[in-house]
Amino acid sequence: MQINGIDGMSVRELVDSVERGGRFVIFQYAVSVVVLSFKRPTDIHFVPPGEGTFGKSVGPTLVSLFLGWWGFPFGIFFTIESLFVNLRGGRDVTGEVMRAILADAGRAPAKPWER
Numbered sequence: 001m002q003i004n005g006i007d008g009m010s011v012r013e014l015v016d017s018v019e020r021g022g023r024f025v026i027f028q029y030a031v032s033v034v035v036l037s038f039k040r041p042t043d044i045h046f047v048p049p050g051e052g053t054f055g056k057s058v059g060p061t062l063v064s065l066f067l068g069w070w071g072f073p074f075g076i077f078f079t080i081e082s083l084f085v086n087l088r089g090g091r092d093v094t095g096e097v098m099r100a101i102l103a104d105a106g107r108a109p110a111k112p113w114e115r
Contacts, residue, residue: 003097004056005046011105014046014098021049024097025090029060030078032071039078044097045090057086 003024006014014022027042045056061083068079085091 001041002043003046004043005048011101014101017046017048018094018098023047023092023094025053025056026093027053027057027060027086027090028082029063030068030075030082031063032068032075032078034070035072037068037071037074037078039082041091044093053089057090061086 009017024044024046026044029040029042031038031040042060045053047053047056064079064082064086068082069075071078
């Protein structure tokens with residue numbers, strides 16, 4: 001998966017940002033076509049400290065609102081779940097992402113979110 005919002009940041013800058021409250025989140029969207037319904041995650045988004053997720057969740061939320069309801073029987077369930085996840089700020093995957101980034105950089109976990 002691609003990570004949006006970390007272009008040009010070093011590992012040290014990412015660690016500092018996460019320690020100050022930054023996080024990595026995934027949103028989801030639902031798309032339905034009569035008897036087929038799909039629920040998919042977005043790419044990972046980095047949310048800097050002090051910023052909200054509303055702007056990043058608008059796209060997947062609108063896709064779900066307009067295209068998710070139309071499948072039988074799961075469209076409505078996938079749509080409601082997607083809206084719930086997105087409106088609550090997305091699914092936090094900071095721990096997993098930081099573990100992967102630190103492993104790629106050759107660093108051992110030391111912080112609680114790194115375990």
